[in-house]
Amino acid sequence: MALSADGGPDDRLAPVLRPVRAGNGFEEALEQILQILRLGLVPGGGRLPAERMLAERLGVSRVTLREVLRVLQDQGLVEARRGRYGGTFVLPRTDAGGEDELRRRVAGTDIEDVLRFREVLEVGAAGLCAAHGLSGERAGRLREALAGTADAPLAEYRRRDTLLHLTLAELCGSPSLTAQYASVRATVNGLLDCIPLLVRNLEHSQRQHTALVEAVLDGDADGAREMMREHCAGTAALLRGFLT
Template sequence: MANPEGAKEARGARDAAGADDTGTAGGTDDGSSGARGDRLAAVLRPVRAGNGFEEALEQILQLLRLGLVPGGGRLPAERELAERMGISRVTLREVLKVLADQGLVESRRGRYGGTFVLGRSGDPGAEALRRRVADVDVDVEDTLRFREVLEVGAAGLCAAYPLGAAGEERLRTALAATQDAPLAEYRRRDTLFHLTLAELSGSAGLAAQYTAVRARLNDLLDCIPLLVRNLEHSQRQHAALVDAVLDGDADGAREVMREHCEGTAALLRGFLS
């Protein structure tokens, strides 16, 4: 599938100066760039359109957890990473900032600079998430798939059948609440937005099931940091979803919601990898 982010953003971003573009990836066990490239190809691949930040974060977290670049080793240059994943270097730098904030990598400037992997066993968010998964004995993949089925179905139903003036106002109000939310309030208001969609679907059974699965999902999401880039992306998807619902575009609403769910899934899988 063509990736609009890679096609549109990467060309303009390649000319931006990058602190790590003077170096090549290093620190692999055998020192062979060919062998390193083969191993990285198994993890780093073009992301799908729509969730570039989330999927890029997932892939680099996997690369670190697999030890493909060991502690003290240098990640591939920004240009190489961005081209492998089909994202702009602006997006890549936001991913690297998240990893730096989690204590997984650090950027060094100068002739021998670059982004280096820190010798830590894991980041606090990932460790808390793994402990929580073990404590509550939750099947993460089952939760994510069931959530997608319910959310995509609810979005399609809301678009396929008239909501009425009151329903439309409820949906707009729930969307506005997420857009105005301070960071500490975002997850609660995001939950209410999604619950509103489930309730407006016209199926009491679907709404009840969604309430249960959302509680399990929030239990996991509360273990990882709120990422501003991810929240901004979610807000754009929320707005597109509401537009599709109010336009009566059931197929469009389902597709936006499916993409939205895949973004959340990519984040959780990345921290768990």
Template sequence: MARDTGPAGAAGDRLAAVLRPVRAGNGFEEALEQILQVVRLGLVPAGERLPAERELAQRLGISRVTLREVLKVLQDQGLVEARRGRYGGTFVRPRADGGGGDELRRRLAGVDIDDVLRFREVLEVGAAGLCAAQGLTDGQARRLREALEHTRDAPPADYRRRDTLLHLTLAESCGSPTLTGQYAAVRAAVNDLLDCIPLLVRNLEHSQRQHAALVEAVLEGDADGARETMREHCAGTAALLRGFLT
């Protein structure tokens, strides 16, 4: 059985999968990258507040001056907004709908879609097989079931965020912070691509059936089944993205 790393359902624990001390030489750049991942992965939903400046600065190992420079960039990009007062702070703004020509070109500039999708598949298939083969603790199994349940009957506008959290929960269950960090990065890139294409109800229904089969295979210790289900799931997303974007 895998070692239980503690409750990961809380927002702080979710952020721990992405936020980590940066290296001194690239503190600003790495802090910006990590907070962008938090926003792009939906770890803090639109309309909700990022952790307080003191907490963020401590997590990242940077000064609050550097952190404020990072948050200013995010404000300038329209990703967050600062509110003053007793209930103030830095809040995540709703993302604009994808599909506009300029926005699409900006997001696709310099992106090797095939490379992103291949790397995503390698990580996801490997994580699914590993979790099934090594087994999950009771706590990990509970969190995976809860993440799956949260994707059921999700409103379309929130489906991709909840889908992301389900996949991130599985990656975290491997017990490898390196794998989790790599997955968070590639999933953020995938989400940027997904934001460029429309939500298709039929695809969401199919995806949800695959999610259920995947979780069942993992919990039953069926490593081959988990890998194959995840491979098929990734292939479906890849087909949509290549169809719309290439």
């Protein structure tokens, strides 16, 4: 059963609210609630479903849901009100110029095509690196790139994240794949520049980076491909939520 803005049953939210998949709970929950706001399923001034009901519907913890709502509040999309008639309320959209600028920046990009192509290249590169094996200087380069993301200041994170992914693509042994990945990554970075840096997402991404590098260095091709697929899905969820 779907939930209405006041916490009761409402079929309007049924197409959007669904249990998230394991691995990217924060990102996918954020994507779904952003879709509710962008589609106007809860109008400005309306109240989102109660936290307990939203958490149950999405299949996430109350802690995760509150972090999602905090992001939305920081972005000026909702506000929390206390008291008997409190809850999380959708703010009227007043930043028309910002929305217009966002549309202009992404108008020439087929976001789904970019995300799918990126996933194919990244998953393939991770699998190739693990299957062929990395040792010596090549393994050291990958570990160094991972370490660079671990201690990156917030303002530097995306640049070092890009370097880690480019290193993995280069180490897979296919110059053609590396060139294609560099091109699609430039497009992805342009899209990422349109959305906020979220500390919870970066922490989650870093855990995935670590697991990915471990799988590659252990020669676990299936594990490396699966972790990279999950990692790409988290980024895709955020981009879809904010940009589509």
